[in-house]
Amino acid sequence: MNWSIVEGKWNQLKGSIQSKWGKLTDSEIEEIKGDREKMIGKIQERYGKTREAAEKEVNDWLGSI
Numbered sequence: 001m002n003w004s005i006v007e008g009k010w011n012q013l014k015g016s017i018q019s020k021w022g023k024l025t026d027s028e029i030e031e032i033k034g035d036r037e038k039m040i041g042k043i044q045e046r047y048g049k050t051r052e053a054a055e056k057e058v059n060d061w062l063g064s065i
Contacts, residue, residue, distance in 0.1 A: 001065055007034035013065065020061055023047060 006013060014029055017039075023046040032038045036058065043054040 001062055003036050003062070006036075006062065006065075010034040016061075016065060020057075021046070 010033060017024065017029055018026075021043055024042055028042050028046075032042060040051065040054045040058055043049060043057060044051055047054070049057070
């Protein structure tokens, strides 16, 4: 799945995101609203990961949905 599809299906994917990254709050997920860079940044912030690690997680998640 490419990211433009994620942006279009953001509301349907929120549950999957919450399951994968449970430390993200509902308001943070709302704030991301399908923005890939914001999502990577929030994962970095919440989980203390490097940008590369957070980006890899997002890419792996994208490949699994």
